[in-house]
Structure formats: C-alpha cells, structure tokens
Amino acid sequence: MSFKFAIPPLTSSRENHRGPFPCEVMEIKMSHSKDLTIVFSITGPGADQPPRNLFIIDAETGWLCVTQPLDREKQAKYTLYVHSVFVGGSQADPPMEIDILVIDQNDNKPVFMQNPFLGSVPEASKIGFEFMKVVATDADEPGNMNSEIRYKILSQDPPLPNKNMFSINPVTGATEPNSPDWTTSYKIVAGDDQGMFSVSSVAHKLDGIITTVKPLDFEKQCEHLLLVTVENDVPFSTPLLTSTATVKVSVKDENEAPVFQPRERKISRPEDLTAGRGVVLHLHNDIVTSIMLCPRYEIGSDPAGWLMINEQTGLSTVKSSMDRESGFVQHGKYTALILAVDDDDLPATGTGTLVVEVEDVNDHPPTIRKTAIAVCNQDPVPVLLPVLDGDGPGFSAPFSVELLDPDHDDWTAG
Numbered sequence: 001m002s003f004k005f006a007i008p009p010l011t012s013s014r015e016n017h018r019g020p021f022p023c024e025v026m027e028i029k030m031s032h033s034k035d036l037t038i039v040f041s042i043t044g045p046g047a048d049q050p051p052r053n054l055f056i057i058d059a060e061t062g063w064l065c066v067t068q069p070l071d072r073e074k075q076a077k078y079t080l081y082v083h084s085v086f087v088g089g090s091q092a093d094p095p096m097e098i099d100i101l102v103i104d105q106n107d108n109k110p111v112f113m114q115n116p117f118l119g120s121v122p123e124a125s126k127i128g129f130e131f132m133k134v135v136a137t138d139a140d141e142p143g144n145m146n147s148e149i150r151y152k153i154l155s156q157d158p159p160l161p162n163k164n165m166f167s168i169n170p171v172t173g174a175t176e177p178n179s180p181d182w183t184t185s186y187k188i189v190a191g192d193d194q195g196m197f198s199v200s201s202v203a204h205k206l207d208g209i210i211t212t213v214k215p216l217d218f219e220k221q222c223e224h225l226l227l228v229t230v231e232n233d234v235p236f237s238t239p240l241l242t243s244t245a246t247v248k249v250s251v252k253d254e255n256e257a258p259v260f261q262p263r264e265r266k267i268s269r270p271e272d273l274t275a276g277r278g279v280v281l282h283l284h285n286d287i288v289t290s291i292m293l294c295p296r297y298e299i300g301s302d303p304a305g306w307l308m309i310n311e312q313t314g315l316s317t318v319k320s321s322m323d324r325e326s327g328f329v330q331h332g333k334y335t336a337l338i339l340a341v342d343d344d345d346l347p348a349t350g351t352g353t354l355v356v357e358v359e360d361v362n363d364h365p366p367t368i369r370k371t372a373i374a375v376c377n378q379d380p381v382p383v384l385l386p387v388l389d390g391d392g393p394g395f396s397a398p399f400s401v402e403l404l405d406p407d408h409d410d411w412t413a414g
Contacts, residue, residue, distance in 0.1 A: 011025060011026045011098065011099075011100055011101070014070075014102070014103035014105060016069050016070070016071070016105045017066070017069050017070065018069070018256075018257075019069075019257050019348055019349055019350075020257060020341065020347055020348050020349030021065075021066070021067050021068060021257070021339075021349050021350075021351050022056060022065035022066065022067045022300065022349075022351075023065055023066050023067075024063050024064070024065050025055070025064045025065060025066055025100065026063075026064050026098075027061070027062055027063050027064070028040055028057065028062035028063070028064060028082055028084075029062060030062075030084060030093065036086055036087075037086065037087040038062075038084050038085065038086060038087075039059045039060070039084070039085050039086075039087060040057050040058070040059055040060075040062045040082060040083065040084055041057060041059065041082075041083045041085075042055060042056075042057045042064065042080050042081065042082055042083070043080070043081045043083065043095075044078070044079055044080040044081050045078060045079070046078045046080060046100075047080055052335075053067055053301065053335070053337065053353075054066065054067060054068065054070075054078075055067070055078065055080060055100070056300075056301055056337075057082070064080075064082075064098075067300070067301075067337065067351055068351065070102045071102075072102040072103070072104045072105070073139050075102065076101065076102050077099055077100065077101050077102065078099070078100045078102075079097060079098070079099050079100075080097075080098045080100065081095040081096065081097055081098070082095060082096045082098055083095050104146050105146065109138070110136040110137065110138045110149045111136060111137055111138070111139075112134065112135070112136045113135045113136065113137060117132065117134045119132030120132075129176065130176055134151065134168070136149050136151070137149075150170040151168045151169065151170050152168065152170065152200070153166060153167065153168050164233045184201055184208070184230050184231065184232060184233065185201065185230070185231055185232075185233055186199040186200065186201060186208035186228055186229070186230050187199065187228070187229050187230075187231075188210075188226050188227070188228055189227050189228070189229050189244075190226070190227035191224060191225045191226040191227050192224070192226055194214070195213065195214065196212060196213065196214045196216065196224065197210055197211065197212055197213065197224070197226060197249070198210070198211055198212075198213050199211075199228060208228065208230060210226070210228070210247060210249075216251045217251075218251045218252070218253040218254070221251065222250070222251050222253070223248065223249065223250055223251065224248075224249040224251070225246060225247070225248055225249075226246070226247040226248075226249065227244060227245075227246055227247075228244065228245050228246075228247055229242050229243065229244050230242075230243050230244075230245075231243075256348055257340075257342075257348035257349055257350040258295050258340040258342060258348070258349075258350035259350055260282065260283070260338070260340065260350055260351070260352030261283050262352075263352055263353065264352070264353040264354075264355060265280055265282065265352065265353070265354050265355070266355045266357065267279065267280050267354075267355070267356055267357065268356070268357040268359055269322070269356055269357075269358065269359060270358075270359040270361055271321065271322045271323055271324040271358045271359060271360065271361055272321050272322075272361045273318050273321060273322060274318075274321065275317075275318055275319055275320055275321065276317055276318070276319075277317060277318055278315055278316070278317050279307065279316040279317055279318060279354075279356065280315075280316050280354065281313070281314060281315050281316075282297060282309075282314035282315075282316065282338050282340075282352060282354075283314065294342070294343050295340045295341055295342045295343070295350075296311040296312070296340070296341055296343070297309050297310065297311050297312075297313075297314040297338065297339065297340055297341075298311070298338075298339040298340075298341060299336065299337075299338065299339070300336075300337035300338060300339040300351060301335075301336055301337035302336045302337075303328045303335075303336075304322070304323075304326060304328040304334065305319075305320070306318055306319065306320055306321075306322050306334070307319065307336055307354075309338065314338075314340070316338070316354065322334065322356070322358050323358075324358040324359070324360050324361075329358050332357055332358060332360075333355055333356065333357050333358070334355070334356045334358055335353065335354070335355050335356075336353075336354045336356070337351055337352070337353060337354070338351070338352045338353070338354055339351055339352075340352070
C-alpha cells in the first residue's frame with residue numbers, strides 16, 4: 001500500500017503575529033493513514049537548525065505551528081522538511097519539502113536615498129516645468145502596497161515670493177513650480193507630545209486623514225485629545241483666523257500575552273534528579289489590562305518527556321530522571337518551552353524557554369569492547385583491550401584494569 005503526503009508544498013504565515021503562541025500554520029496529513037499511527041517530525045532552518053524551535057510540529061496530529069513572531073525583513077521564506085514514520089520505526093514516506101512564505105506587514109517607514117537632494121531650475125520657468133526628482137526606498141515587500149511611497153513638500157526656505165512656489169508629484173517624487181490656492185494642509189498642534197499620530201490630506205487635498213505612526217498602548221494611555229488645524233497651502237490675501245478642531249481618540253483594550261521573566265531561564269541540574277524533585281519556578285509579569293486574568297502554565301515542548309509543571313504555581317518538576325547521554329541533550333543542554341495561557345475568551349499565550357544544563361554523574365560502568373583474544377604462548381605479544389565509558393570527563397578515563405584471576409603469574413594488565 002502506498003502512503004503519500006496530502007499537503008500543499010507552499011504555505012504562508014504573516015509577520016509580527018501577536019499570538020497566542022504556538023500559532024497553527026498548517027495541518028500535515030497522509031493519504032490512507034486512518035488505520036495506521038504515524039509520527040511526524042520536522043527538520044531544517046527554523047526547526048532543528050538555527051533559529052531553532054521557531055517552528056514545531058505536533059508528532060501525533062501533524063499540526064505545524066510557529067512559536068514566536070516572524071520578521072519578513074530578516075527572512076522572507078523558510079524551507080522545512082516533514083518526516084513521517086509508522087509507530088515501530090519504518091518510514092511512511094520520503095521527507096517532503098515545505099516552503100513557508102512570510103506575509104509582509106507595513107512595519108518599515110520610507111527612507112530618502114540621500115540628504116540633501118540638490119537641483120536647479122531656470123528662472124522664468126513655466127508652471128508645470130519638471131526639474132528634479134527625489135527618491136526614497138521602503139524595506140517592506142517590493143510590489144506590495146506596504147512599500148508604495150507618497151511624497152509631500154513640508155516647507156520652503158526662503159518663503160519668497162510666496163511659501164508655496166513648488167509642488168511635488170506624490171507618486172513619482174518629481175518637483176513642478178507653483179501650486180493651487182485651494183489645496184489644504186492639516187497639522188496637529190497639541191495633544192501629541194510623543195509623536196504618536198500624523199495627519200495628512202487625501203488625493204484631492206481637502207479631507208484630512210489622521211493615522212498612527214507609533215503603536216498605541218492602552219495600559220499607558222487609554223485616550224488622546226488632539227488639537228488639529230487646517231490652512232490653505234497658499235496664504236490668504238487678507239488675515240483670517242485659523243480653523244481648529246478637537247479630535248478624541250479612544251484606545252481599545254486588547255488582551256496581551258503574559259511575559260516570562262526572564263524569557264530564557266538557564267539552570268544546572270544533575271541528570272539523576274529523582275522524580276518529583278523541583279527543577280525551577282517560572283515567573284511572569286501580567287500586563288495590566290482592564291480585565292483581570294489568571295494564567296495557567298503548560299509544557300509547550302518537552303522532547304524527551306522528562307518534565308511536568310504545576311498549572312497554578314508554574315513549578316517545573318521531573319517526572320523521570322534525565323540522561324545527559326540522551327540524543328535530546330545537545331552540548332550538555334536540554335531545551336524545553338514553557339507556556340503561560342490566560343483565561344480570556346480569546347486566550348493569549350506567553351512563551352518562555354527553559355535551558356537545563358544537565359550535570360553528569362557516574363552512571364555508566366567501563367566496558368571492555370573486546371571480550372575474546374588469541375595469544376601465541378611461544379611468541380606472545382601485548383594485546384590492547386579497548387575500554388569505553390558513556391560518562392563525561394571526570395567520570396570516565398583514566399581506567400584501572402586488573403585480572404580477575406591472579407593465580408596465573410604469566411598474565412599482566414595495565
């Protein structure tokens with residue numbers, strides 16, 4: 001019977017996802033696998049290679065998850081390999097390559113390619129004469145709306161013969177002398193000391209659009225009162241009062257994930273720590289919100305199945321002795337993921353990393369790998385018996401070797 005992966009080779013996940021984590025990306029399935037149990041695993045950069053544990057997979061259900069926010073500007077695509085084996089060890093299907101594309105978010109501001117730009121224009125140039133172009137770049141995905149750039153002239157020095165002698169094509173960045181008298185400019189003159197907002201005119205230069213330029217934080221300030229002014233781009237011929245408006249911005253509260261303190265906890269414990277013994281007490285800071293929430297602790301990733309955790313206190317304990325010589329221990333360290341999940345209707349999850357430096361103990365006896373030797377009694381030569389010990393330095397070599405039968409004086413060991 002043939003078993004094949006029933007999954008698309010290409011999927012996507014948006015950058016800057018706010019959780020909860022781990023966040024499901026896709027479900028791995030096998031055709032004709034209902035009657036047989038299959039165990040899934042993944043390899044590749046982002047799984048068992050740096051950045052490690054960015055992606056994890058549920059060995060039983062096949063759900064592929066991401067454990068923390070992605071950044072498209074750091075890496076736009078990840079290539080992983082999905083492995084499947086039947087319970088018992090035989091391979092169900094050759095590994096399958098999966099490409100995960102990181103969906104772009106508008107998280108980069110435009111940057112001018114030089115400063116200043118230098119140009120020149122002949123005197124008495126006609127209105128509409130294009131004489132220079134300014135260019136800016138945006139690190140967001142090319143060809144995406146997030147990387148589209150619009151240009152605007154903010155000031156002119158000197159403001160003679162009037163302060164609006166030039167205009168700029170908002171799309172191409174090209175500069176034309178003179179601009180219409182009916183276009184408007186908006187400005188926030190009070191209530192935005194931290195520079196959280198900006199205001200700009202839409203294409204027809206009449207309506208003003210207020211946007212955020214920095215993330216808002218309900219816990220720091222739940223309401224903003226902005227004083228906005230509007231003026232014509234060209235000065236009035238007679239003095240007129242500036243029109244103003246007060247804009248009230250209410251920040252909507254959102255449930256935010258608990259934060260582990262520290263995010264990565266490094267500890268040392270002996271490998272023969274008995275079952276039930278405490279490993280470490282995990283701590284977190286709840287971000288203060290308008291809703292009181294009580295998080296519970298869970299084990300997010302425990303490859304060897306050595307740990308358990310108290311849901312209320314966050315105390316991790318061992319449920320079976322650890323083994324420093326296990327394949328799950330890399331360079332003497334064992335890594336697990338701990339989750340703190342609040343009890344909101346849409347729970348938010350915080351992720352912490354536990355790194356246990358597994359201390360070696362003398363739990364492996366030396367073993368003579370060669371148990372049978374042949375020696376000629378007429379022309380004897382020394383025989384080397386290789387000795388191996390699974391323990392680390394301090395509990396292995398050098399060894400003391402002796403004969404079990406001391407009555408035969410013709411034999412020596414050293």
